[in-house]
Amino acid sequence: MPKIIKPLLLLTLLASFSSNAQRGFSHEIGAFVGGVAFQSDFGVRNDFETNMGNTGFAVGLVHYLNFSYGAECNCYTPDTYFNDHFKLRTELSYNSTKLEHFGKWAEKDSNYGLLLRSMKGETKVTDIGMQLEFYPWSVREFTASRSGAWAPFIGLGGHFSFFKNNTYSELGPLGTPETTYYRYLPDGYSSEGGSTFSVVSSIGTRYKLTELSDLFVELRWQYYFSDWVDGLRKNPELYKENKANDWNIWFNLGYIYYLD
Numbered sequence: 701m702p703k704i705i706k707p708l709l710l711l712t713l714l715a716s717f718s719s720n721a722q723r724g725f726s727h728e729i730g731a732f733v734g735g736v737a738f739q740s741d742f743g744v745r746n747d748f749e750t751n752m753g754n755t756g757f758a759v760g761l762v763h764y765l766n767f768s769y770g771a772e773c774n775c776y777t778p779d780t781y782f783n784d785h786f787k788l789r790t791e792l793s794y795n796s797t798k799l800e801h802f803g804k805w806a807e808k809d810s811n812y813g814l815l816l817r818s819m820k821g822e823t824k825v826t827d828i829g830m831q832l833e834f835y836p837w838s839v840r841e842f843t844a845s846r847s848g849a850w851a852p853f854i855g856l857g858g859h860f861s862f863f864k865n866n867t868y869s870e871l872g873p874l875g876t877p878e879t880t881y882y883r884y885l886p887d888g889y890s891s892e893g894g895s896t897f898s899v900v901s902s903i904g905t906r907y908k909l910t911e912l913s914d915l916f917v918e919l920r921w922q923y924y925f926s927d928w929v930d931g932l933r934k935n936p937e938l939y940k941e942n943k944a945n946d947w948n949i950w951f952n953l954g955y956i957y958y959l960d
Contacts, residue, residue: 728764728787732916732954733757736795740930740946742821744803756797758950760827763790766958768840784840787833789855795950796824799930815881818870821931823863827922831857831900842908843958849908856901861924864893865931883934890933896926904952912958920950 736756743754767783799821800806806816833855835842842851867889871879874889904918927933929946936942 726766726768727959728766728956729959730762730764730914730916730954730956732760732762732793732952734759734950734952736797737949738797738799738823738930738946739948740799740823741927741932741934741942742799742801742819742930744805753802754797754799756795758793758795758952760791760793760952760954762954762956764788764833764956766839766843768843779840784838785835787835787839787853789831789833789857791827791829791831791859793827794825795827795948796822797948798822812881815869815871815879818879819867819874819881819884819932820870821865821867823865823930825864825929826862827859827898829857829859829898829900831855831902833902842906845908847908847910851906851908851914852903853905854901854903855918855920857899859898859900859922860895861898861929862893862895863926863929865929866891867931883939884932888933888935890928890931894926894928896924896929898922898924902950906956909955914956914958916952916954916956918950918952918954920952921947922950923947 734757736758737752738754738756740754765788767786767788801816801819806813833853835851835853837851839851842849868874868891869879874880874884875886877885880889900920900922902918902920904916904920906914906916909915924946927936927942927945934942
């Protein structure tokens with residue numbers, strides 16, 4: 701039950717904010733698809749093969765509050781710097797990545813190399829959250845422009861993340877020296893899943909497609925406040941290389957439609 705309380709409170713807060721925002725703002729909705737490179741205990745830190753191998757897919761729905769235009773009056777809002785350079789994005793997204801060990805240690809022709817190569821995983825993460833996006837160029841001018849205009853942006857926000865993981869070995873059930881790499885014994889693996897908060901930061905641009913629609917592309921970094929999202933966690937007190945929680949990089953392509 702406690703796992704449900706936090707997301708329900710967050711959803712209530714978002715719904716309340718959206719309801720209050722119906723007056724004086726305009727709204728935009730959209731969707732995106734993309735790819736995710738997952739950085740975790742699977743593989744070797746800063747290894748190109750790991751970065752390219754542990755990749756998955758992402759999909760999402762987005763909603764924006766456009767502060768520069770008021771839908772209720774079909775008019776521009778007061779010309780302040782905030783109204784003309786910021787948008788608030790709310791998002792519901794999902795990503796899934798299959799994971800395995802890459803790099804020099806897994807490639808070794810030894811029993812330890814075999815144990816690492818045989819350990820596999822999969823993580824599925826559902827996110828809900830917000831981020832504030834800053835547009836250096838005028839939002840008002842971009843909104844009123846014809847097709848072909850560009851609007852670069854940077855964003856920062858927070859998400860609440862639900863994750864499900866599945867960690868296993870092709871040699872048999874995890875938990876014994878015959879199936880599990882010694883640095884993950886006795887309890888450095890999990891398939892229980894859970895939830896955590898995460899911080900997101902993005903950079904991208906919009907492209908004006910029509911009067912009421914945009915395309916967007918973004919590169920995003922997400923850092924989880926948990927080291928269990930991938931299902932593995934080496935004891936950081938014993939193994940100093942385990943310095944960071946799990947994180948990933950997203951590359952998204954999306955479509956935005958302006959609501960009247």
